[in-house]
Amino acid sequence: MSHLVLIGAGATHLHFLSTLAAHPLAGVRVTWIATPEPRFLGRMLARFVAGNVALGECTQEMAELLKGTGVTWLQSGVLGLDVDAHGLTLDDGSTLPFEHLSIDVEPVPDRISLDQQMPGVREHALFVRPLAIFSTLWPQVVELAQQRPLSVAVVADDDTGFELACAVAHRLPRSRITWVTAASEMARQPPPRVRRLMQGALQRLGITVLDARAVAFTADAVQLSNGAQLLSDVPIVMVGNQAPNWLTRSALARNASGSLKVDACQRSVSHGHVWLAWELGDCGEGQLPSRGADALRVAVQMAANLRAAMTGTKPRPIAPASRSLQFLDSGGHRAIGYWGPWAFEGDWVGWLKRRTERGDVRQFCG
Numbered sequence: 466m467s468h469l470v471l472i473g474a475g476a477t478h479l480h481f482l483s484t485l486a487a488h489p490l491a492g493v494r495v496t497w498i499a500t501p502e503p504r505f506l507g508r509m510l511a512r513f514v515a516g517n518v519a520l521g522e523c524t525q526e527m528a529e530l531l532k533g534t535g536v537t538w539l540q541s542g543v544l545g546l547d548v549d550a551h552g553l554t555l556d557d558g559s560t561l562p563f564e565h566l567s568i569d570v571e572p573v574p575d576r577i578s579l580d581q582q583m584p585g586v587r588e589h590a591l592f593v594r595p596l597a598i599f600s601t602l603w604p605q606v607v608e609l610a611q612q613r614p615l616s617v618a619v620v621a622d623d624d625t626g627f628e629l630a631c632a633v634a635h636r637l638p639r640s641r642i643t644w645v646t647a648a649s650e651m652a653r654q655p656p657p658r659v660r661r662l663m664q665g666a667l668q669r670l671g672i673t674v675l676d677a678r679a680v681a682f683t684a685d686a687v688q689l690s691n692g693a694q695l696l697s698d699v700p701i702v703m704v705g706n707q708a709p710n711w712l713t714r715s716a717l718a719r720n721a722s723g724s725l726k727v728d729a730c731q732r733s734v735s736h737g738h739v740w741l742a743w744e745l746g747d748c749g750e751g752q753l754p755s756r757g758a759d760a761l762r763v764a765v766q767m768a769a770n771l772r773a774a775m776t777g778t779k780p781r782p783i784a785p786a787s788r789s790l791q792f793l794d795s796g797g798h799r800a801i802g803y804w805g806p807w808a809f810e811g812d813w814v815g816w817l818k819r820r821t822e823r824g825d826v827r828q829f830c831g
Contacts, residue, residue, distance in 0.1 A: 469494070471495065478569045479504070488772075490772065496539060500542065503527065541555045544711055570742070572708060574592055590620070617643070621644070626646050631796035634671065643672070647676060662809075666810065718734050766784070
């Protein structure tokens with residue numbers, strides 16, 4: 466009997482597990498390694514921070530997925546991976562052999578490395594990842610802001626930083642919110658029309674945007690790369706996310722930048738029996754999507770490739786939609802939507818975003 470081991474509770478694995486009860490894999494033993502805590506759904510982060518949804522609406526209980534699947538659930542962590550010997554070392558010191566391995570873990574910051582780059586960040590900053598921990602700490606920030614206005618620095622790049630800054634500003638209307646992001650990072654993300662709508666949302670919410678990088682943290686300030694010092698009661702950090710150390714230390718092939726390198730089907734180019742979630746791999750020219758409906762569709766395709774590999778069928782290259790409707794939360798119940806050359810923003814877009822997500826999730830978990 467073939468043995469497939471899944472590490473992590475990412476979107477690909479959740480969908481794969483959700484299909485096993487109705488469509489079991491004959492002759493395949495499946496072991497799933499994941500901690501027992503409910504998984505915080507990353508797509509709900511901005512809405513949770515903004516106060517639009519309760520914590521219970523943002524999490525998924527893991528045990529629900531396993532009913533009738535025959536999957537063995539090891540509520541453990543991983544310390545080491547020997548891909549050549551087809552073996553894992555778990556956090557209790559035991560070893561687990563495998564024939565096929567799929568890795569779909571949440572990227573998390575290497576706090577030791579970040580503290581070397583930005584002294585004081587481990588002691589003074591609130592990290593967004595792991596999401597499950599952040600979701601328990603954020604309500605404490607909200608409670609503190611109800612007692613007195615705060616100065617909050619959101620240190621995060623790209624459109625995820627935009628959504629986070631808007632959500633914080635909406636939830637803490639009496640506080641001063643500053644988004645610290647390199648302008649080059651913001652400029653390379655969405656089309657110009659979308660960036661204009663983003664700038665309008667930032668102005669509406671009173672968010673200050675600083676074109677700089679954080680280089681150090683103290684108890685009450687963030688030191689910036691331009692030499693300025695930003696006073697901050699609560700610095701929220703969402704940078705430096707990477708694969709866990711046990712994975713980066715493995716013998717899996719990497720590209721010139723150090724990213725784990727995969728083929729078009731998301732298999733390691735050096736070890737074809739190892740599959741890697743797109744968040745951790747080298748996306749190459751395909752530029753696989755990192756958010757929204759496209760990200761869910763990619764997860765479904767990757768889960769199908771896992772099933773194909775287990776049944777002796779040739780997996781297919783991952784093919785995200787070339788053009789689809791994209792959304793960005795822009796504070797409260799508002800959102801920005803864009804499709805091709807068109808871009809729009811408002812409460813009605815937020816309603817459309819939520820309706821689209823509900824449909825995608827029903828299909829994704831079906």
